[in-house]
Amino acid sequence: MPGFECRLKKYRQLKGLTQEQLAAQTGVRRETIMRLEKASYNPSLKLAVDISRVVGVPIEEIFIFK
């Protein structure tokens, strides 16, 4: 299990996006977004940057590595 905390769900909901919409905008499947929100998948740098751009929040605020 990747050792990080993921606040994607919070920022996604603040942006008013569904998992499906976020997945479509970042070029991944909804299942991948679900796993990201559960912090059970460590995304590539590109995906992290894409997500950060879509939700409009810096990467380090979405993915918190302790």
Place this chain on the structure above:
Amino acid sequence: MKKTKNRFTILLGILCVIFTGVSSWYTIVFNDSRFIVPMDLSRYTFRVKDIPMIVSGIFIFMYIVYLVVLFIQVVAENKYKKTSSQLTRKVNPKLGFLGLFGFTGFIGFWTYSIDKTIFPFGFFIFFGFFGFFYEGKLSGTFMDERYKENKMKAYFSTNKTTLTIIFIATIILGQGRLMGNLEYTFIAYIIIVSLALALELFLSEFLLYHYDNDLQIDESEE
């Protein structure tokens, strides 16, 4: 367009066969069967009557070249389609039942007892078709980065397992002392390698499916 091309290819083939048949008949009847019966080409001297056989030979050669070019074109097109597609190929999970053909490997015991034929033991590899059950479940899936990562992980684990089995089998059976018989050793080796390859075909799809569905995640959006 494709249909016209196919018809053209078949028509060309038929023409080649007809022309070769006619020129063969001609050379048998009027030209001492030259080019049909074995002849020493180092002492060859040209005769006008050889022309039909030479022309049919050129036609066949050109037709083969045409077929090779066609084949390369089809392979290149398919490769392009494969790389440009973002979805996994469509496979019916019921194709997994083809794995039952793996039992045909047991025919080897029968053929070996009759005339020492051992190649049917290789049919055990068909057990690998059971992998279609899992490939079918993932058919038409969008291949995002997590899917590709899982695929690599599944293939890596599978290759490692298969190579380990084959390596151990090679070391043990390489002694050539199975029941004191070298033939039995060779048969056992064929069976183990076939089963290991079948395992590779199956396990890669099985693991990919399980990595892709590793967590029981709440499907709701919340």
